[in-house]
Amino acid sequence: MANDLDRFDRAILDVLAVEGRLPVADLARRIGLTKSPTQARLRRLEAAGTIRGYRAVIDPIRLGRDHVAFVEVKLADTREAALAAFNAAILAVPEIEECHLIAGAFDYLLKVRTASMSAYRAVLAEKISVLPHVHQTSTYVAMQAVKDGGVAAR
Template identity: 65%
Template structure:
């Protein structure tokens, strides 16, 4: 089933750009920045929320200040890639809090995970006890991040 994409004009795009950087901005200030009055700006925001273009407003946390400075990218190969196995893996990986992102790949491996922990010892524990125990995991390969040059929302 295909979802229809809403038409996004220049005002919608401006709203999205501002909100992506400043989610707590007032509707009055947002309206001023994009060049519309408050009521049409609020109506556009409501439409963007209802059509699923805006999915949430949340606080952007600093993981380093939270003691989570270690980032590793993990290639995961599955032993079975039939739909039931993929769905089992997808459901289970959602329950691993250290996995920040999970992407199914068209590659020599099946998934790429972004894993954030406090240090390499904690990562080793998460890899051995949680990631390797996920359904149908046949093997993993880890790439440790030395420095984040660009991260969305950072």
Template identity: 75%
Template sequence: MKLSDLDRFDQAILEVLGIEGRISVTELAGRVGLSKSPVQARLKRLETEGFITGYRATIDPVRLGRERVAFVEVKLHDTREGALAAFNAAVQSIPEIEQCHLIAGAFDYLLKVRTADMARYREVLAADISTLPHVAHTSTFVAMQSVKDATWATG
């Protein structure tokens, strides 16, 4: 099933869940204009078909002592498939790396790194990121403020 195969009820369900993942099925049914049983069936189908891949809590990183955000451009000295696979596997073990994206452009990867402060960021950069397989060069951009930080929704 493709996105174009979803009707307005399926799209409404995804939209609401993208914003409020803990909403009850009864409340969700009321919001999308269906009864509870059809919404339950649609949820099961959307999960089975891979439109809904999971449910999670949104955690406040500041309360966890991880308020400093830095974006790191990473340039590799080797971009053959084996080198990319080695980098991809190694990056998984660094908990401070919140996101890692392979980029088509002047650099190879863009990392979103979250730490308590700049001193901890420097430690992570020196001990972890710079020692990842095939890293040739990094450039860091420190976020001063998060203006919008949202997960993807259908709307």
């Protein structure tokens, strides 16, 4: 679908990536179209799965979850069944905000958000280290988020 996107579609996506709750009339004005064609394009982008959904961006610091750690995970087994087991199990750990399969010296990179270092240690010991096929982990603690979730951090 990327090749099917014209400048108006790309403008819609650029605006919505920053301001997802923008009314269609305001979106139309910002991209230089009228409301009806903008709404039709928006529906098409949603139906095609280009726009996967809308969500609120929550400030984790206000929720007391300002400790961020990035965790490299090496698995003991990287055959497809082991990867699938790890992938399925990772979904049940709410403290893991992101999980990426990596081509490199380790297998996965996790972004873990907790309230404190002691809370992180508990998550590492009781949830991450016991995931299927985990062989080794290395943790890097973030000191400051400069850009988080595509948005400049406060």
